[in-house]
Amino acid sequence: MALTSEVVSTSPFSGQKPGTSGLRKPTSTFITPNYTENFVQSTLAAIGDKLAGADLVVGGDGRYFMRQAVHIIIQIAAANGVRKLIIGQNGLLSTPAVSCLIRKRQACGGIILTASHNPGGPNGDFGIKYNTSNGGPAPENITNKIYEISEKITEYKLCRGIEVDLGLIKTSEFKVDGKPFIVEIVDCVEDYLGLMKEIFDFGAIKKLLDSGLKVVINSMHGVMGPYVKRTFHQELQVPLESCLNCDPSEDFGGHHPDPNLTYAADLVELMKKGTYGFGAAFDGDGDRNMLLGENAFFVNPSDSVAVISANASCIPYFKKNPVQGLARSMPTSGAMDRVASIDGMTLFEVPTGWKFFGNLMDAGRLSICGEESFGTGSNHIREKDGLWAVLAWLSILASRGQTMEQVLQEHWKKYGRNFFTRWDFEGVPDEPATKWMDNLRDMVSKDKVKELVGRSFTKGSKTFTIAQADDYRYTDPIEHRLTLKQGIRLIFDDGSRAIFRLSGTSSSGKTVRMYIDSFESDQSKYGMDSQDALRPLVEIALEVSQFKEFTGIEKPTVIT
Template sequence: MECKEVSTTAFDDQKPGTSGLRKGTQVFMTKQNYTENFIQSILSSIEDTKRKGCTLIVGGDGRFYMKTAVSLIIKIAVANGVGKLIIGQSGVLSTPAISNLIRKHSAIGGIILTASHNPGGPNADFGIKFNTSNGGPAPSGVTDKIYEISKSLTSFKICPDLCVNFDSIGSRTYTIDGADFTVDVISSVQDYVEMMTNIFDFNAIKSYIQDINFKMLFDSLHGVVGPYATKIVCEELGATPDSAIHSTPLEDFGGKHPDPNLTYAAELVDEMKKGVHDFGVAFDGDGDRNMIIGKNGFFVSPCDSLAVIAANHKSIPYFVANQMTGFARSMPTSGALDRVAEELKLPFFEVPTGWKFFGNLMDAGKIALCGEESFGTGSNHIREKDGMWAALAWLSILADTKLSVQEVITNHWKTYGRNCFTRYDYEQVDSVAANSMMENLTKAINEKTLFGKTLTGAGKNYTVKLMDNYRYEDPIDKTVTEKQGIRIIFADGSRIIFRLSGTGSSGATIRMYVDSYISKEDPSLEFAAAQILKPLVEIALEISQIPQLTGRNSPTVIT
């Protein structure tokens, strides 16, 4: 077999977003060389001397077109001098599992085939993401380089006759153009499960589950977590087989949206409301996000989930054995974590949205726990958010405290006060309308029209203390990231934030965040979040003019 160079035409729309390149599946399938071009751009971004003979991890969430993309990566990787590919069986690997494998095998990086929480199928979404040698998402400098290469690409290298069976586990070595090329097909779950057993006390969790007949539901939404949940929850922890639901990965996620929130995981929420199960968790398509639900359908805000894990980190053996160095959260995430950091006298950092911003802090030893309001939580065991890790962290806390999910949360509020939080998502909004909203808000910043002004919603007054477009300077490498979300901060510490998401494949997604702090002595401490936040939501909609600009009277999803 020989490699050859194929002429191609560059595309101008292959700029990676927050988590890689995401487009409609048909774009990857029908635009000639679209997939090949982007794979070549990724490989060309790696220096020749580092790429030659290197190891690369490959896998994805099992969505439609993934296997075709894996086959192309194999053919293109060997032609570009890669020495070894480590691929999950049938191409399946969760995003956290890939991060672990990159670090374990000192790989040059990993190519992840996923559009995360976006729907899958021939008429839905596909995505390609590159993680670097630390196991984390490629930083802006790398993605910018990939994009620049993609805009001027004139050819790609490929070994068209190399066909590898990656459905069966085993190692295969080929000699192509005089060089050895190895493809190791491995268990999708084994390495990840081994890592989890070294982080958590599975015996303690198992004893707790069995002693009180603790009932759980792990809903994988037909995404990649299914095999991991079956292995860990049912086999390792001894839970009944019906504890893992929707656990068969499907190319179209069963025709549903693999996003763990109250809208798209409604089936789990409804089942938890029956009061039969003590603990519920839903995961997204590629396994890096999670939603925690307690008995009777008690919803745990992802912001509270992060803060609770921080406050109870000593319930997790990993953090007993390894120093808790600090915490970090994304800017739109509520301030609940800040209060824990202050109480524990540990360093705290606020970063832009995107897991890559946590990577430098973890690599420098500044933080050990971090998270985002978008249902992402993780620690420095890898360089990605990790849905299963978060679920096991919660089980560790429950086993240690012997409390219910709701009791853990309400006790946390009574100790630290409550940051009441909500997020409104307006998906697939006309891009012109979304940009008009951001332009109007930017104008208000420049002209200082809201500074010091008192705004009223549902009869309650709030005075604007600050309005800006968030800017971040990385404390490690000093790189500056600008225009990361428009913030309106009020005198009492409440916040309203507006961002355009970078994870959609078409149109625009407007995200509106509302965060309000309630002291532990406040009689409304345990009121419904919608009731507490109603005044600020009214103010936010009035300031942004979202209904008028978009024609949407309600959001697609409310968190």
């Protein structure tokens, strides 16, 4: 079919600046005429000369407006000289699967349609993220370029005559402006599942499940439904009734697709009954995971990545590809640091955002990494990977012959325990949140920080003295790029930390995050509840930061 592209006049929209994981806004904003078109055109323009004759992967988490956005991308990509689009059936691809396909197909990059763990639906959120040819999120130099172009855009290119059935696995060929343009609709699970079979011993995992370990997996009505059915029901023969909420929904069943103790409370209550020995939940786009043991034993994400690191030999992939290094995001607890120190491995601390792990992986210096925000992964792709984390844990249980709680107890005995908690204050109005953060930055500035360092605080029987305070900055060891203003840190004389950040994943208002991390070597205290163990530090952090005074808010939305 021979088609001709056209040029459509437009004008810029303010605020199309990609954050930590792309551009996220209310769905109603993306539906605004020309809004999505502008951002897609700006993204393709930022790719530059590499775009001509290139292949791109496209997929999303199934949320409201995703299908329409896929068709917009098809029309704009065709008019901008893209050779081929590789799209998941029905538009669906998990974020890890997009990274997998980019790397396997040697594509120029990919466009992911997701707002991750944010709510969906007409009154929810939507998002667009560009991943580069290594499969990982675009670095700041590219996202800044996208933003600069979006601020000046006056037109976008479009080819209106292309019709593609997203539900049918097939390849369609067109001629646009005399050049070939191909749209390939692919099975959204097949390539990714093939990669998982190369990494893990599915036979050993199935033997574990056949031995009596009952598992339950909650897809939370996100994109992971098809992946869970194929992996756990078809491959590992887990009963279908143990695969929960596996039908992707445009509004995630009216729920918040965030796998934590608050938004996945139904899974927590189910695990408390003791029927299942292993439970997991995923977020909307499948890159985050929550893990629970028998009786709802919660595996903190900071502990999870530390345990995987310490037990990498249980995973066939790492027997063939020895661990080159470990990394965590700055707010993540120091549990992984203990593993690196005791087991003699290199550890990197990076800012929040998976893109910061990518350079280290590409340079062959990083194998396993994680973030406290329920993100865990390795160098098999360049995104965090929820299903990978679940299969990694099942591999460890199969190899060690222990329960999740037993694995953690032995881990703490060897490495010590880092008690950790994160308090999220969602929907904080912009002005007080910004003033609060500005005040914190002033407190740790060169002129003021000496007033803070050395101050002692006593709560109950605990006394903490501030030994260091700063606004975290990071120099990439590969590209030597400096990244500033990544979070306010209060580091106490015993190594405990209180960290404050404004999240980059909210579509409206601000999400304020407070992280508390404290190492404990006394084995008699390992059984304490994290909130009880950290209460003195939490009180001190709130007092020093003056959060209530600036915002008027006393209670967090979510406690992890």
